[in-house]
């Protein structure tokens with residue numbers, strides 16, 4: 001049986017009295033690419049923020065395999081170490097606009113290691129090569145296309161050799177070809193670096209390209225997990241509608257029946 005990189009154990013999150021994640025259980029296996037699917041507002045980004053320790057958990061806990069501990073039991077120091085063992089690519093890429101690509105990638109190394117500049121320079125070159133940006137090291141973020149910004153953000157995310165890589169909507173806002181290239185990069189990095197990858201997306205085409213396993217959330221609830229094949233063949237009407245992008249089904253029915261308010265706030 002595969003080792004678990006992460007076990008989400010009945011996690012609940014409440015914002016202003018509203019439950020946005022409701023007793024979510026899921027496992028991330030060591031070395032796999034797990035894709036978290038769900039419509040807008042289903043709680044994907046919130047779950048990701050909980051998993052990276054950026055947001056307080058209101059119920060349940062998250063066990064981290066390589067730390068041998070749950071987030072709820074970690075000291076501040078252990079939490080810092082845990083965060084340092086992760087790479088995160090946020091939707092916005094979150095590059096510093098006043099720094100070159102190379103300096104953006106070097107930043108975590110300068111902040112968190114005592115390595116000499118020469119060594120950092122070599123490491124930055126290796127990371128940029130891995131994401132296909134070696135020739136663009138001296139460019140400023142404003143000079144990069146959307147896809148190149150993602151690559152630069154990814155080079156920075158892997159700068160400290162993470163155990164787990166998290167991506168929030170890596171292909172959002174990219175054209176289909178660039179999006180496919182980023183997906184290929186996610187697959188390549190997962191293999192080359194031997195990391196575990198957790199990818200949040202609502203784009204099925206991208207999900208099918210990269211996923212070893214998938215999880216579907218709906219309005220803060222766990223709906224199904226399984227291989228891409230298992231989700232594709234599911235007979236559950238909600239899963240079918242989401243996975244196949246059908247215009248008729250429970251997702252659209254409830255919008256019509258419950259009206260706007262229920263759709264936004266849950267029932």
Ligand SMILES: Nc1ncnc2c1ncn2[C@@H]1O[C@H](COP(=O)(O)OP(=O)(O)OP(=O)(O)O)[C@@H](O)[C@H]1O
Nearest residue numbers: 015016020038039040041042043044045046047202
């Ligand atoms: N900091 C916050 N304060 C209050 N409510 C929040 C906060 N963050 C998220 N929410 C709410 O929690 C719910 C889930 O949001 P989340 O961003 O996790 O959804 P998502 O699945 O990532 O959606 P999208 O696909 O649009 O990015 C939403 O209803 C959102 O309004």
Ligand SMILES: [Mg+2]
Nearest residue numbers: 044045046168
């Ligand atoms: Mg989101």
